[in-house]
Amino acid sequence: MPTYADIISIGDELLYGxxxxxxxxxxxGRMDEIGIKVKRRITVADDESEIxxxxxxxxxxxxxxxxxxxxxxTKDDLTKPLxxxxxxxxxxxxxSALADVTEFxxxxxxxxxxxxxxxxxxxxxxxxxxxxMGTAPGMWFDERNTIFVSMPGVPYEMKTMMDEIIxxxxxxxxxxxxxxxxxxxxxxxxxxxxxxxxxxxxxALPPHMKLAYLPSPGQVKLRITTMxxxxxxxxxxxxxxxxxxxxxxxxxxxxxxxxxIESVIGQKLIQNEKTLAIAESCTGxxxxxxVTSIPGSSAYFKGSLVSYANxxxxxxxxxxxxxxxxxxxxSEEVVLQMAKNIRAQFNTEVGLAISGIAGPDxxxxxxxxxxxxxxxxxSQKTTAKKFNFSKSRVLNIKLSALSALNMFRIHFxxx
Amino acid sequence: MPTYADIISIGDELLYGxxxxxxxxxxxGRMDEIGIKVKRRITVADDESEIxxxxxxxxxxxxxxxxxxxxxxTKDDLTKPLxxxxxxxxxxxxxSALADVTEFxxxxxxxxxxxxxxxxxxxxxxxxxxxxMGTAPGMWFDERNTIFVSMPGVPYEMKTMMDEIIxxxxxxxxxxxxxxxxxxxxxxxxxxxxxxxxxxxxxALPPHMKLAYLPSPGQVKLRITTMxxxxxxxxxxxxxxxxxxxxxxxxxxxxxxxxxIESVIGQKLIQNEKTLAIAESCTGxxxxxxVTSIPGSSAYFKGSLVSYANxxxxxxxxxxxxxxxxxxxxSEEVVLQMAKNIRAQFNTEVGLAISGIAGPDxxxxxxxxxxxxxxxxxSQKTTAKKFNFSKSRVLNIKLSALSALNMFRIHFxxx
Numbered sequence: 001m002p003t004y005a006d007i008i009s010i011g012d013e014l015l016y017g018x019x020x021x022x023x024x025x026x027x028x029g030r031m032d033e034i035g036i037k038v039k040r041r042i043t044v045a046d047d048e049s050e051i052x053x054x055x056x057x058x059x060x061x062x063x064x065x066x067x068x069x070x071x072x073x074t075k076d077d078l079t080k081p082l083x084x085x086x087x088x089x090x091x092x093x094x095x096s097a098l099a100d101v102t103e104f105x106x107x108x109x110x111x112x113x114x115x116x117x118x119x120x121x122x123x124x125x126x127x128x129x130x131x132x133m134g135t136a137p138g139m140w141f142d143e144r145n146t147i148f149v150s151m152p153g154v155p156y157e158m159k160t161m162m163d164e165i166i167x168x169x170x171x172x173x174x175x176x177x178x179x180x181x182x183x184x185x186x187x188x189x190x191x192x193x194x195x196x197x198x199x200x201x202x203x204a205l206p207p208h209m210k211l212a213y214l215p216s217p218g219q220v221k222l223r224i225t226t227m228x229x230x231x232x233x234x235x236x237x238x239x240x241x242x243x244x245x246x247x248x249x250x251x252x253x254x255x256x257x258x259x260x261i262e263s264v265i266g267q268k269l270i271q272n273e274k275t276l277a278i279a280e281s282c283t284g285x286x287x288x289x290x291v292t293s294i295p296g297s298s299a300y301f302k303g304s305l306v307s308y309a310n311x312x313x314x315x316x317x318x319x320x321x322x323x324x325x326x327x328x329x330x331s332e333e334v335v336l337q338m339a340k341n342i343r344a345q346f347n348t349e350v351g352l353a354i355s356g357i358a359g360p361d362x363x364x365x366x367x368x369x370x371x372x373x374x375x376x377x378x379s380q381k382t383t384a385k386k387f388n389f390s391k392s393r394v395l396n397i398k399l400s401a402l403s404a405l406n407m408f409r410i411h412f413x414x415x
Numbered sequence: 416m417p418t419y420a421d422i423i424s425i426g427d428e429l430l431y432g433x434x435x436x437x438x439x440x441x442x443x444g445r446m447d448e449i450g451i452k453v454k455r456r457i458t459v460a461d462d463e464s465e466i467x468x469x470x471x472x473x474x475x476x477x478x479x480x481x482x483x484x485x486x487x488x489t490k491d492d493l494t495k496p497l498x499x500x501x502x503x504x505x506x507x508x509x510x511s512a513l514a515d516v517t518e519f520x521x522x523x524x525x526x527x528x529x530x531x532x533x534x535x536x537x538x539x540x541x542x543x544x545x546x547x548m549g550t551a552p553g554m555w556f557d558e559r560n561t562i563f564v565s566m567p568g569v570p571y572e573m574k575t576m577m578d579e580i581i582x583x584x585x586x587x588x589x590x591x592x593x594x595x596x597x598x599x600x601x602x603x604x605x606x607x608x609x610x611x612x613x614x615x616x617x618x619a620l621p622p623h624m625k626l627a628y629l630p631s632p633g634q635v636k637l638r639i640t641t642m643x644x645x646x647x648x649x650x651x652x653x654x655x656x657x658x659x660x661x662x663x664x665x666x667x668x669x670x671x672x673x674x675x676i677e678s679v680i681g682q683k684l685i686q687n688e689k690t691l692a693i694a695e696s697c698t699g700x701x702x703x704x705x706v707t708s709i710p711g712s713s714a715y716f717k718g719s720l721v722s723y724a725n726x727x728x729x730x731x732x733x734x735x736x737x738x739x740x741x742x743x744x745x746s747e748e749v750v751l752q753m754a755k756n757i758r759a760q761f762n763t764e765v766g767l768a769i770s771g772i773a774g775p776d777x778x779x780x781x782x783x784x785x786x787x788x789x790x791x792x793x794s795q796k797t798t799a800k801k802f803n804f805s806k807s808r809v810l811n812i813k814l815s816a817l818s819a820l821n822m823f824r825i826h827f828x829x830x
Contacts, residue, residue, distance in 0.1 A: 015452075015456065017453075018628075021436075024458070025432055027432070029432025040430075040459055040460075041429070041430065041457070041458035043439075044455055054455075190525070192531050192550075195488060211490075212427055212428060213487060216569070223428070225427075283704075284707025284716075285702070285703025288699055289700040289704050293808075293812070298723055302723055304700060304721040305719075306700065309717040309718055311717070316720075316760070361710065390548070394571070394708070395571065
């Protein structure tokens with residue numbers, strides 16, 4: 001029987017869509033790491049009746065109730081008085097909390113206000129949790145076989161409290177079994193095609209192993225989750241299954257777990273001591289942005305030319321004007337020259353090039369919006385491929401850049 | 416009595432903390448815009464009993480239940496069969512949905528699989544919502560005085576469906592009076608400074624007018640919302656207030672409503688028949704990507720050089736090697752040359768250049784991570800400014816690109 005947790009996020013600003021709730025997401029990840037299952041996440045307004053209902057429902061559902069928000073010194077902060085009411089106790093001055101908040105203000109060189117003093121009054125049945133990063137103390141309740149934890153909504157205050165105090169306590173109290181995850185990352189194959197290819201393998205998975213498909217444009221992640229008692233045996237069991245499924249989909253797999261296609265490529269370039277340059281047209285800099293989003297990419301990426309206008313393709317990149325005129329900028333001939341020339345001009349071992357029609361305008365019957373040519377070039381080969389993506393400009397830009405990285409993976413890795 | 420909505424996000428990957436739920440946040444914002452109050456947001460696992468319970472609870476609580484996720488063609492996607500079970504109907508082939516998905520695959524030049532065909536089978540009591548961006552149709556249920564809407568979890572599929580079909584329908588059905596929004600967009604001023612500047616104006620707003628601060632890195636949007644019965648009088652009243660506040664903040668305002676800084680700049684370039692080229696270093700293509708994310712940007716953007724390595728700054732961009740050696744790549748002298756030279760080499764009227772230290776490595780005591788030089792150059796002036804951003808690579812890249820666009824706005828617009 002796993003341990004269950006509910007996460008309650010409190011705040012009007014969340015339900016108005018003004019503040020993105022990254023707290024619940026972050027806490028979910030931490031719970032997963034220590035094998036506690038988040039059963040439900042709830043977001044409620046700064047509203048007495050809604051908050052009290054949420055407390056009751058979560059107590060009925062889970063062993064642990066983790067609450068963020070509503071702890072500030074202003075009137076719309078209701079969490080503390082409502083927890084007192086929920087447990088039918090009063091708020092009394094907590095000397096240790098007062099010492100914390102006095103110390104905090106002393107360090108910040110600020111005066112303690114009456115509002116801050118009141119923050120040290122806590123429900124009589126709770127244990128204070130020190131807030132090293134702010135003024136509102138956290139609270140820990142152990143009542144009727146349920147743990148309630150109340151934390152501030154300010155992310156760095158909550159995270160510090162969680163990592164330093166709450167997680168170690170929860171781990172000690174609840175963690176029996178373990179959860180193991182393994183993520184296989186694929187590119188260049190549709191979710192449904194992938195599902196068809198591995199259907200037999202999936203059907204034969206043991207019942208305590210769960211498979212999830214996590215799709216995003218151009219990519220599908222396969223997550224295998226196993227629960228049990230021994231981390232090592234779960235890992236071994238999972239690896240066996242990975243070895244079984246890999247031959248079915250190997251050509252689409254670029255990495256595992258936290259790997260990203262742009263970092264995998266970077267590692268390969270570093271290992272092989274090679275450098276990369278890019279000539280991009282319809283992607284307008286997005287491919288270069290992906291490559292340079294990786295810290296340390298300056299070790300293998302020399303730069304790129306965004307040749308948006310044809311005169312730049314000719315003048316700066318040396319694409320032959322006759323070829324441009326005869327075949328058009330979006331053509332195999334032009335993209336091959338772009339990849340070859342950028343490699344020569346930037347003096348790199350590898351060149352990538354993209355030329356296409358991102359849309360919404362510029363399409364023709366022969367070359368509709370979404371037509372994109374991508375080329376790869378190194379000292380041994382120069383090759384191009386045509387893609388037909390979508391009608392969406394944003395999507396065409398993303399899929400073109402991803403496909404260029406995938407072409408790199410396919411051709412560079414096979415050398 | 417306001418109209419209430421619940422938002423249910425379905426997916427193990429959310430509760431494991433692997434995928435950040437931006438859908439519920441985005442939908443919350445859209446609901447707020449049309450005056451529908453989000454009562455609660457719930458996140459549940461890919462688990463039959465949890466999903467069914469969430470359906471029932473949300474039906475009891477709200478007038479509208481908006482559901483995202485769990486619509487893929489694979490086994491862990493439960494939303495569709497559970498909606499059928501919840502309403503006690505069976506899934507039958509929806510001819511119109513089949514036509515949609517067939518068309519989708521035809522355009523993509525791919526084969527329709529059996530799994531995709533099954534996606535066109537929908538609960539008998541629903542109305543299909545066309546998914547222009549993907550294969551899983553949305554579903555609209557109108558039962559027992561509650562609207563249930565099921566949408567895919569892929570953000571761009573959900574958003575397109577929402578904006579094109581669902582929001583207009585909800586507006587027609589639930590929104591009695593009219594709501595008028597006006598958004599003032601500012602750049603280069605902190606939220607608290609902005610709030611101080613307009614405090615008196617804000618305090619004097621009439622009670623039926625609501626002001627919201629919507630901050631994002633480098634920008635703050637001010638949204639004025641008015642509710643009433645007559646669109647024209649709401650608009651007139653709002654415009655009066657805008658005219659009153661504008662003198663206090665005019666130098667930071669770059670646009671209104673759907674304007675983006677990159678599109679505002681594009682319009683100005685078109686109006687003045689001028690062209691732009693960019694030389695960027697630490698932003699690695701992100702500034703060019705921002706500029707080219709605007710449809711039609713090829714009319715004024717000729718291209719850019721991403722000069723990541725110093726040899727590219729010298730060889731391709733013609734930055735003086737002595738200047739590079741003496742002052743370093745991240746310096747006023749170098750960024751001024753970059754802006755001037757890119758303009759000359761690409762034969763454009765305006766040049767923008769960025770050179771900085773994005774991090775996490777590469778910082779020194781004198782030039783810590785986050786130090787960025789940005790330059791603007793046209794025929795009348797060439798000028799540079801130094802910024803000190805953050806320790807975060809991602810944030811430094813975004814803030815640098817935004818600040819470059821803001822420098823363009825300030826200098827080009829004043830000509």
